Each structure stands twice: as structure tokens, then as C-alpha cells.
Amino acid sequence: MLGGETAQRRFSFGLWTVMNRGADPFGAPTRSPLDPLQAISGLAAHGAHAFELHAEDLIPPGSSLPERDRLLRAARQRMEDTGIVCVACGSDVFSDPIFKDGGLVSNEARVRRQAMARYMAAIEVGHLLGAPLFNIWGGRDGAEVDASRSPIDALKRLRDGFNELAEYIARQSDGMRLSIEPKPNEPRGDLYLATVGHVLAFIATLDRPEHVGVVPELAHAAMAGLHPAYEVAHALYAGKLFGVHLNAQRPLRFDQDLRFGGANLKDSFFVVQLLEEENWPGPRSFDAHPYRTTDEQGVWEFVKGCIRAYQILAEKVRQFREDPEVQELLHQIRQWDEMADPHEAAAPEGSVRRVFLYERLDHLVFEILMGTRSSGRG
């Protein structure tokens, strides 16, 4: 019953999500390595229609050009065999110690060039895999030692870098777009592009703002205590939602990247509602990782769980839309809005006395989420 709807939606996973080996700052890997080609096959076999990658997921840094091409051919073959497509490419400009004080914002010009070279090489990889989007999360573009770099200089370096990258992408002229994924902190003490708002504001200062968009990640919004649905709404309002990274996060914590549906149930419902009701056409991409306690087998449970959680929440969005009592309450709200001539003198007393049935409306969301409204399908 839920499966029928997936035709209109493409589910996507970062290759790095299933290749994650369960290491954390206090512990060694718990899972054996997963080959990227196996990752692609496995995703296809468990319900995904697409994948994202960091170029480095497929092509180890330092690979020769022939080696790169061999790996790309193998990946394309695997994509053809499994019917899965690549919807976004990025680059890991955060793991290598050279980037320890920043990629595009490093205090060394040649490190900044190195970061640019990485991104450009990854753009090539993206092109060759048919990725329509190049998404950058600049995980090292922040600081702990604020005396070492003015945040204004950092923003100018980011601007120069993104201008050059947008120009580079545009020259390839195959319609690839560029996006930025914000995060408030971690691994740096503070990151310069912290939220969807900061990214949208930053894009407006670029030479080609029309080619650059944003990819909100739910967990990153939660880390700043922001409502993830509002982050998505800001991007949609600005016409800049180029992608979305779905996952979950308990608040007041390190970046957990929990399975979609693993926490934040109500917030996730409102994110799905926005994507569905606005008919957002992009892929539903998951950027999470299995629990460190999970073995290799559990990785595919994780994949199925993410997809299933989205399908269930999308079905609840439909139930919410069709629920007669919800409809009646929303109708009343619209009536209040339209009833009075907006230009007549306002009557505060009347407004205060107005019956706002928000408690009931909010409780109905709870019941729909819990599956306890019999009126669901009618």
C-alpha cells in the first residue's frame, strides 16, 4: 500500500552512509569495509533509486588517472546493471590533515588551492557519473582560535572559492548545479556557514547566485535548536532547495546522524509535509549512518528503515490532508482570516476572544502520527 507511492519519489543515500564503519572519537571501527560497488548494489537491492557520494568514496585520494577511470567505468557499469543513478557528488575536503585549519578558508593560500583542486577533480567525477548536483559541506571551514582569522576574511575567502567553483561548473555547461550544506559546528568549534539562513545570505553575495542553492540536513538544524521544517521552508521560499539530507538527531549532542525516524518524529512529519505538499521534485536523500552497535547485516536494515520511515510519514501527510476534522479546523482558520475586511479598524477584544482550536489541531497531529485516527483512509 505504501509502496505504490514510491514511483513518484526517488530515495537516495550517500555511499558514505552504508560504507560507514562505526568508528567514533572514542572508538575503533566495528564493521569491516564495504566496497563502493557493493554499496551501490546493496542500496539498489534494498529500495534505493539513487546515491550521492564524495568522489573519495569511490576513488581513493592519490589514485592515478587510469585508476580513476577504471573505477568510474566500474561504477557506471554497476549503475547500469542496477538501474540506480547518481544524484549528487561532493568531495571530502575534511579528513586529510592538510585541511586541518580549513579548506577554502585555510590561512595558507596553497592549502586553499589544494581544496579547490580537490573540488574541481570531484566535479569531474560528478560529471562522469551524471550527477546533476555538486554539493559542498565544508566541514573544516570554521575555527576554534578566533584570533587566527577574521570571520569576515573567512567569508571573503569562501566567496572567492565558490565564485570560482560556480564559474568552473558553468564552463562545463551540462547543467550541473552547485549547493552548500550548512552546519553550525563539528568538527570545528564553529563553522562559518552555520544554517540554511547563513548559506542563503551568503549565496546572495556570489557572482552567480542563480546557480547556487542549499542542501539542509535535519540533524544540523537540530544541533542549533532550529526547527528543521523551517530550515526547509526558508530554502523553498527562496527557490533554493537543491537537495535535502534526511536523518535524525537527539538535541544537545554531537552530530549523531541517526536513522531517519530514529528521533524527532513530529519535526520529521512537518519536513515530509513540506516536501510532499509543495511537490518538491528532488530526491529524498538520507545522510545518516547505522548505529555503531550494528553489524554489516544491520546496515541494510538501516537502509530499509530510512525508506520505510519516509513512506510512513508521507502516508500520514496524506491522512492529515484528508482527515475531516483537520479539514474543518483548517477551514475555520481560513475563515477567520478572510472574514473581516482586513482594512477595517481592528477590534482587539474580539480577536482575543476568538476560539483558537490549536490544542485540538495539534493533538490531531499526535493521533495521526500514532495511527489512532480511524478516519485515516475514509
Add this chain to the structure above:
Amino acid sequence: MLGGETAQRRFSFGLWTVMNRGADPFGAPTRSPLDPLQAISGLAAHGAHAFELHAEDLIPPGSSLPERDRLLRAARQRMEDTGIVCVACGSDVFSDPIFKDGGLVSNEARVRRQAMARYMAAIEVGHLLGAPLFNIWGGRDGAEVDASRSPIDALKRLRDGFNELAEYIARQSDGMRLSIEPKPNEPRGDLYLATVGHVLAFIATLDRPEHVGVVPELAHAAMAGLHPAYEVAHALYAGKLFGVHLNAQRPLRFDQDLRFGGANLKDSFFVVQLLEEENWPGPRSFDAHPYRTTDEQGVWEFVKGCIRAYQILAEKVRQFREDPEVQELLHQIRQWDEMADPHEAAAPEGSVRRVFLYERLDHLVFEILMGTRSSGRG
């Protein structure tokens, strides 16, 4: 179907929850005052079996003794008429400006005496209403100006105060117990008794620790990023869960006191699971308030919503317990535990390779919460 189970559970509300008028630090009240007797009747009429109160909810500070007795008689009459009982009493030792720098910890001895006098008068009220518990949330017992008071001195003043109160209560010898409700901050910058842990540790330093317990509030735990179910578990483990305040809270925020079920769905499930599976006999008390946007009518929707949310979650606890796949997974977990001779030499490699089906187990919690497991009732 859900209703049948309420026989074993008593639902309770603070009188202050429905009497809340919707004021906040930036806004005036939005609802007209609700008489405490109407609050009692209204609660009874909408499914509550019990209430808590601050003595001041019923008896305005400064009332004469005859006035107090008149109000108490009226309340007892209303309780008899409606069948509702009083399960806990406390005192508002936080609103009056005299307590601006603390009740039991104030830097003025006579203010501390004043706080004691308030508590003792409220204990009287509790006795006269038949309350088996006197619960103290010392909302002013904290500081912003740490130079003004050593936190060790503060703890000693709290100890002296609670020793005297426990002694005072014991002298009445009708079995009333004393409890403390922790909160990490607000309205003070920091409160001395911040979490269930701090309260339990503090109780161990009192003269009569056996008579004093803790009342965790879910929102207060969430304010410190703590798992509310772990807070409840610490209290149960210590044999000190004398009450519980159910509500909801978005993290990283002021104290919201949201309707139970209004947020934190998964955490709330695990709290209810503990209360139900441990057969905790106390009342399920709600300490929340209607949205400020809600009118008088919505107050009763709020009451019904809290109760309904608990009933739904308790039913899900039952489904979880009976779900065959959940049972099978939990059985496997127990098997791992028992399988090996615990005293044999450990085999780390084997353990690492162990199949941990936690992803699946956690996803099943999601499905049970969403009501999408058909196997629920079997």
C-alpha cells in the same frame, strides 16, 4: 478499548495547569481567570481522577484563617461531589518578590523563615485535603550572581530546611511524604537541585532520607539534554519515585511545559514503558499548560489531550511487549547474555562479529509508535 485500562491508573493535573492564563515573559494573560473550584470540577468532568495544587492556587496568600477554612471546606465539598482526590500539595515560594534571591537558600535568615512558614502552612493545607505527598519545587533556590553565595552554603541551607520540614511532616504522623522536584534553571540562572541525580544525592545527606523522594518532570530533564526515561529510572532504581510530572518540551529552549504528547514522542514512550512495566502505582500527573494561543474552551481539549496521549502510549507499550518480532529480538538478546559462561575467557573477536539487530529493534519501536504494525493485537 483504551478506556478500560484507566481503572488501574489515576490521572492527575496540577490545578495551576488549567488555571494558567497564558501570560509569558513577553506577553499579558490571554485567558480569563479560572476559579479553583471550577478547575476541580472541570478536571473531573474531562477525565481526571485527581489533582495536585500549590496551596496558593486555592488560598490566596494573606488569607485569614477563617477564609482559609471556608475555601478548604468548599474544595473538599467539590472533591466529594466530583469524586476527585488530591494527590499532592506544594507551595508557591517563587512568585512573591520577597523570595527573589531564594526561598530556603535566601541570604536573609528571615526570608528563609518566611519560606519555611509558607511551606508549613501549605503542609497544613495538604493534610486537610488528604494529600499523601508534599512536593517542593524550589524555583528560586538558585543564583545568577555566584559571588553572592557559596553553592556549598546553599546546599547546607537546603539541608537544614528539608530536615526541618521532614521533621515537621513526621510529627503530624498521618503518613504524608515529602518530595523534591528538580530543574536545571529558570527562573534562576542556575538552580542548585538541577536533576533527579542531584536530588537523590541530596536526599542521602538528610536526617530522614527514607521519608523524602523525588518527582521528575520530563521537560526539566529535557532542558538539560537528559533522557527523561533515565531520570525516571534513577528514581525507580533508588526506590524514590514519589511522583512524576508528565509534559513535553522542545530542547534548547525556555521551560515550555507543553501538553504531554506535544513533543518528545519516542522519549515519552520509554517513560510510559517504565511506569507501566514496573507497575509504578502512583498517579500519572500532568504538569503542563495549554498553548497561550488557546482559549478557555481549549483548556479542556488540553486536558483530554494529555490523558489520551498517555493512554495511547500505554497501549503501545502493550503492543511492544506482545509483538512477536520484538519478542524474538529481545529473546535473542537474552540468549547472547546467557549463552556463554560468563567466567570463561572472553573472545573479543566473536563478540565483535555478533549480530546485533538493534537497527531492526529500534525501527520496530518506530512502527509501533506510528501504528503501522498489523501484528499489534495478534
Add this chain to the structure above:
Amino acid sequence: MLGGETAQRRFSFGLWTVMNRGADPFGAPTRSPLDPLQAISGLAAHGAHAFELHAEDLIPPGSSLPERDRLLRAARQRMEDTGIVCVACGSDVFSDPIFKDGGLVSNEARVRRQAMARYMAAIEVGHLLGAPLFNIWGGRDGAEVDASRSPIDALKRLRDGFNELAEYIARQSDGMRLSIEPKPNEPRGDLYLATVGHVLAFIATLDRPEHVGVVPELAHAAMAGLHPAYEVAHALYAGKLFGVHLNAQRPLRFDQDLRFGGANLKDSFFVVQLLEEENWPGPRSFDAHPYRTTDEQGVWEFVKGCIRAYQILAEKVRQFREDPEVQELLHQIRQWDEMADPHEAAAPEGSVRRVFLYERLDHLVFEILMGTRSSGRG
């Protein structure tokens, strides 16, 4: 010694800061009312050069036009007598219950009109007091019940409202500018314009973006865990820093509005560094309030404390700039940047081995803050 520098800086306070009576969500006022004219005189007498106000601080809602004019004349007289000027005006569109579900985003058209009427009347007041800025903090423009309003609709309503206000202000043609002050939450569960980033992004969607800027408040940034200096940097980078609200805030808490210097010492240093080193010409405005434990006399200690804290931190900014060891370390950092031909092939190994003296640099900030560098003045 510090005083000499204040000539170049104007210190400003919101009238509401000293008129604050110490009420909080759990407690009644602790200070008697302060007349706005006395507030103006008192500020002037204690070192302030300017003030901000909500029109309602001076003119009670519902005042007749003659009454308004009488109050405005009295205020202008007091300004002339004391030499203090008005640098920003706003309006309290958050206290009145009519705005309980939003000002510009309310679900009732006539409430939105009411909010517009309030703002327009306050713009008049601002004009008549010579305020060069109209600053809006839309404290009710958020939600708790997300089902009641699409956040995209909310942003569209905000856009329509701000477009109309900008147009209205422009028609008066005396150069007044419009600004928006972001906040992530409180009093609403979530606010739509949460951070400097969100405001800057939103401004880019207005009809007259050039007339609209942002006023960051340090405490509001801290509430989202964002670095306040980065918030200020984003505004400066975008050419949109129209004002700043200086205060302090312990994290993970309700909006405390602590005295500048009362917390966040290091972050505050970097904020002051940006304002001073970028020669930002605007007033240093404090938006905080005295501790609730403070009496009327303490209010003026609070005023002096804010100003003195800024002066001390500005002096430390100068010491940092002139400290020989700091200079040497920053010189080294610049050298690394310029040394290598940025277009030569990068040499990652060399970079990794690079001596980054960030520990020392960061420690020197600590010593300068603590006043333990004798080299300070040279």
C-alpha cells in the same frame, strides 16, 4: 584612561532595559515603575549618549493624539536638556493578547493590519524623536502548532509586511532605515526569523533590500549556540549591520538578557574586536536588564557596568593589536599565506608539518583578557 575613547563611541540603551521591573514567568515585579523621562535622564546621568525605545515605552497604547504629542514634547525637551539622542525606535507588537498568534504572520488578516498600524504609528514616533532607525523584533512571529500555518506562508506574510513598511518609511524620505532583529525562539516555540543569516536571506527577497538591515543581539545568537562574533561578521560582510544589541547569556537557557560582561567574556571580546577594528560607526547599544534581585539603585550600577565592560574590552582589543608577541604570531600566519606560490602544486606533507602556533595565540588572548600581559601598553 578608558574614558577618553568614548568620544568616538556612542553608548545607547533601550529605555525598556532600565524600565524593566524584574518580573519573570514565575515571579511578580520586584522594582517600582520608572518613568520614561526619568529613564532618559538617568541614562544620560550614568554615561549613555543615546537611547532606543519601543514607542510604547513612552506612549501607552491607546493614548490620544494630544496625549501622544504631549509625551513626545516632554521627551524631546528631556533629550535637549540632557544631550542624549534617540538612535532607534521600535514597537511592542508582542505583549498585547491580540498578537498571541503573531503580528505580521497572524492567521487573521485584521490582526496583521493591527500589527502594521502599530508599526506605522511607531515609525511616526521614531520620526518625531529623530530616530535614524526603525528596528523590528517580531517576537510573536513564530509558532508552536506547526499544523496551523505553513512556514512558507509565514515568510510570505512577513515579506508583504516588510515591503509595505519599507515603502511607508521611504515615503517619509528623511533617511530613516529599517532593520530586523532575529531570535531563534521565545516567547514562541520557534520564530521564523531565527538568526542573522535568516534575516539577511529574507531581506534579499524584499522589494527594497537596500533599505533594510539587521540588528544582531548577542544573547539571541548564544541561544542557538552560534558564535555572536560570526553573526556580527555576517552582517558586516553583507553591509547590513544597522545596529547591535550587546548583552550576555548563559547557554542552554531561557533568554536571560544579562548585563554586557556578565558572561561570554571571550566571545564578547571578539564582538568588540570586530566593531572596533572595522570602525563600525553605529551606536554600541545595550539590550539587557538588571538582575531581578537588584533594586532601583542597582539599575544604574547595571548601566555603568555595561558601559565599563565595553570600554575595558575595547582597551583589550587595542592591547591585542599592539602586543608584540601577538603581532609576531599574526605576522607568521600571514607569511605562511603569502610564502608559497598559490598556484604551484600543493605539498600536503609540508603543510601538515607546518608549525601552527594557535595554542600560544589563543592563550595570549586569555592573558590579555585577564590583564596579565605587562607588554600591554608598551
Add this chain to the structure above:
Amino acid sequence: MLGGETAQRRFSFGLWTVMNRGADPFGAPTRSPLDPLQAISGLAAHGAHAFELHAEDLIPPGSSLPERDRLLRAARQRMEDTGIVCVACGSDVFSDPIFKDGGLVSNEARVRRQAMARYMAAIEVGHLLGAPLFNIWGGRDGAEVDASRSPIDALKRLRDGFNELAEYIARQSDGMRLSIEPKPNEPRGDLYLATVGHVLAFIATLDRPEHVGVVPELAHAAMAGLHPAYEVAHALYAGKLFGVHLNAQRPLRFDQDLRFGGANLKDSFFVVQLLEEENWPGPRSFDAHPYRTTDEQGVWEFVKGCIRAYQILAEKVRQFREDPEVQELLHQIRQWDEMADPHEAAAPEGSVRRVFLYERLDHLVFEILMGTRSSGRG
């Protein structure tokens, strides 16, 4: 001038702090390995009088007994050569994948035995190094999948484990004590022993509570938004402060383990004030790590910075104690306390009018911290 006071204080570092190689969840190590013997020498050479260690810092897991003894002899020789002593030992029961779902709380009995074996072997190592304290941070004793383990069962397993360890230590009868270091989360989603309060409460349930204490870490307190000085105060009040881990932490973030003095300046002052004014005799231990951007040379800057920060703050504690205006204000506060007969009828109105000079007192803390009080030394 500051140096003279260190005679009464022993500064200590975890060996792991200087051996930290700068890896983080998103990045590879940036520093080459540091040999534990070099760590000991380096600490001694840069001002430390003592060290703590995880046994595994010195003795790689899997070492043979002769290899262990060889390493221990070398360490003792190095300690004798440098005059540095070992003040605490612990064990790394968190890195190895076997402990992925817990050490003492694992769902597998044989993993729990493995954890016990690790701890017991490390206790041996501690004995042989003369460590008077065995400190346990059970970093894996938490969960993400709450369905997998009742938190009550977890607490019972912890109780059994700690009882056995305390018994084991007591049998060695050389006066070694046992302590627990709390943390709210990370690397697990939630940890069972989250705060000082929870640890103290838990200790009260052990068979030998008198032998077990707590080691608060400042950053861990900050992660839960708790005041680190209050955490230390709870431990002192309970007579259970067996150690302290000094560092810094920006709030709302992953566990940063910043250099002491790198953030939280005011909170750190109040922590130092408690340790100094209460004449706490234990070592001032730093548990932090150099910035990942820092090279090998910077590691020793980090060590010097931590010590220097403590010395500076301790000097400020002395200045605060001796500042005449501070003395006068604290005298007034004491007078209010004693003035009135505490048993006379309270006079609330008078109290409300009481002049509370907290704004001034708090501002004086700021000035003393900033080094701008000339009266400091008299």
C-alpha cells in the same frame, strides 16, 4: 609571583592529553605518536607535578606480562628521574569494538566480564605506579536503542560491577580509592551516569559507598548546561570530591576538551574559587587536548597554558578575597542575614525594599577577572 603558590598545588595531566594525535570523527591524526615515557618527561619539563593515565596509554592491550612489567619499570624509572608522580589510573574500556554496546552494562555477560578483567588489570597497573585513585569513565555505558536494555537493569549491572571493583580494590588494602567520572552523552547517545548528582546518588546504593567518590569534569557539566562550580560543590558538600578534570567547552557542542582557560572564564573562576577557598587537597588535573590545528611543539604550549590559566585564576581568587569593596559588599550581605531575629515574624515589604548590590558585586568579579582593579594587591 604566581609561581610561588604552586608549591601547595600539584598540577596533573592525563597522559592521553599530550598523547592525543588530533584525530576527530571527520579527520585523521595531525600529530605523530608521542611515546608515553616522553609524555611523562615532557609533562615534568613543562611544569606538571603529576600525571594520570589509562593503563592502555602505557601498556598496549594484549601485552604479555613480561612486556607489561618492562613498561612499568621504565615508567617508574622515568617518574623517579623526573620527580613526577602518578595520581590516578583508569582503563580504556571504550575504544575496543567489543565494548560497542557497553562495558559494565553490555547485554553480553562475557563482555561485562571482559570489562571487569580490564579494570582489574588496570587496578594492578595503578598499584604498581603508586596511584592513590582508580578513576572510571565508562564511556560506553549508555545506549542509543532504548528498547535494547532497561535503564534500571543498566544501573543494576553498574552496581554489581562497582561493588565487585570496590571489593577487589579493598582487598589490596593499600588505600587506593575508587571514583566515577560522569558525562551526559558521547560517544553513546545517552550515558547512564550523566552528572555528578547521578554519580553521588548511585554511590549511595553501593555496598561500600565510603570508598567511592566522583571526579567532575568541567566540560561534561557544560554539555548538560550545568554550572561546573555547582557540580564541584555537590561533590564537596557530599565529601566525595576525589578528583577534578579541568578543561573548557563551548556549549551546545560535541565534547571539545578545550585547554583550561580556552572558554568559560567566569565559570572557571568560580570552580577555582571553590577548590582554593575550601583548601581542597587533591591534584589540579587537566583533561583536555591541544587543538587539532596544533603541531607537536604546540602540545607543550598547551600544557603551559593550562597551568598558567589555573595560576592566574587562583591569583584572582586571592584578589577577590582581599578586595576592599568586595569585602564590604559581602559584609553587608552577612549583616542582612544576621541582623533580624530569624524567628521573628517576617516583614516581606522590608525585604523587598532591601538594597541588593548584586549588580555591583557581579561587576567587580568582571573587573577582577579583567585585571582592571588596581586595589588587587593593595
